[in-house]
Amino acid sequence: xxxxxxxxxxxxxxxxxxxxxxxxxxxxxxxxxxxxxxxxxxxxxxxxxxxxxxxxxxxxxxxxxxxxxxxxxxxxxxxxxxxxxxxxxxxxxxxxxxxxxxxxxxxxxx
Amino acid sequence: xxxxxxxxxxxxxxxxxxxxxxxxxxxxxxxxxxxxxxxxxxxxxxxxxxxxxxxxxxxxxxxxxxxxxxxxxxxxxxxxxxxxxxxxxxxxxxxxxxxxxxxxxxxxxxxxx
Numbered sequence: 001x002x003x004x005x006x007x008x009x010x011x012x013x014x015x016x017x018x019x020x021x022x023x024x025x026x027x028x029x030x031x032x033x034x035x036x037x038x039x040x041x042x043x044x045x046x047x048x049x050x051x052x053x054x055x056x057x058x059x060x061x062x063x064x065x066x067x068x069x070x071x072x073x074x075x076x077x078x079x080x081x082x083x084x085x086x087x088x089x090x091x092x093x094x095x096x097x098x099x100x101x102x103x104x105x106x107x108x109x110x
Numbered sequence: 111x112x113x114x115x116x117x118x119x120x121x122x123x124x125x126x127x128x129x130x131x132x133x134x135x136x137x138x139x140x141x142x143x144x145x146x147x148x149x150x151x152x153x154x155x156x157x158x159x160x161x162x163x164x165x166x167x168x169x170x171x172x173x174x175x176x177x178x179x180x181x182x183x184x185x186x187x188x189x190x191x192x193x194x195x196x197x198x199x200x201x202x203x204x205x206x207x208x209x210x211x212x213x214x215x216x217x218x219x220x221x222x223x
Contacts, residue, residue, distance in 0.1 A: 032209050043201050043214040044153060088153065092209060097143065097155030097166055 002027055004101035006089050012107045019076040021104050023089030026070070030091035033065055034098065035074045038086045044100075047087075048074060079108045112136045114215035116202050122221045126191050131218045133185045133202030142185045143203040143212060144177065146170070153201070159185065160208070192222045 003026035013019040021035075032051055036044035050056045050063040050072065062075040072091070076083055086103040093099060115134045123129050135142050144156040157167040159177050174190045185204075189196055199219050203212040 034211065036214075038153075043199075043217045046211055046213060049211050090153075094166060097158055097168060098145075098153075098212060099155065100153040102152045 002091075002093055002099045004089055004091060004099055006087075006101035006104050008102055009105040010107050011104055012109055013079050015079060015081060015108055015110050017079055019079045019083065019106055019108070021074040021076075021087050021089075021106065023072045023074075023101055024070055025072070025089075025091045025099075027091075027093060028067065028070060030093050032092040033063070033072045034090045034092070035061075035063060035072075036088040036090060036100075037083075038088055038103065040086075044088055044090075076106075081108045081110050084108045112138075114202055114204055114213055116200075116215040116218050118218060119216065120219045120221070122223065123192055125194060125222055129189050129192055129220065131187045131189075131200050131202075131220070133187075133215055134183050135185055135202065135204030136206075136213060137183070139204035139206045139213075141165075141205045141208060141210075141212075142177075142179070143205075144187045145201045145203065145214075146198040147201065147217075148195075148198045156187070165208075189220075192220075194222050196220060197222045 005024045035048040048063040060077045064073045088103045089101040090098040142159045147153045157171045176188045199217045201217045202215040205212045
């Protein structure tokens, strides 16, 4: 059974601070990892993809992957109120279907 | 910027009726997907489609569901006999390679009464 665990939150972070979102997954077979942002009532929006161990940076976002620990994280620097959303971790097992976690609800406090 | 589009945005149907949800994937993408999200729950994979056939499907995707690419641009999900528990947001997604980034459409909210 493929399991993806995320702290549901809410995670409250002051504006301008770093938000740290974590995700663990159950199966070492996953090779691709994705972070999506979902605003209430909207569809998932792709933020980051990461395929190998280490860090990957894109603007204010940094994804970190540790396959040995089955752990992936997302850091958001200089958090803005517009970053308030639910963040979904989605490893890819096999070729096709993403397995989503329940998501972490992030609140950026002005 | 290219995007996935879906129609209708909201569909209301009676239990037992057939519905067809439509999607136009990003034009140069070759892999197509359907996901659903029941209100307050996580996004769940239904099916993936490549080269005019299903490449993977979940346990949710039973005999009442079918997918089709009727022409060069559209990708459809048909639910043959809707049940109350089919009420959910249905998202279409596409990617240009297996294992690659999947881009989601805005979704169709299906309400079964």
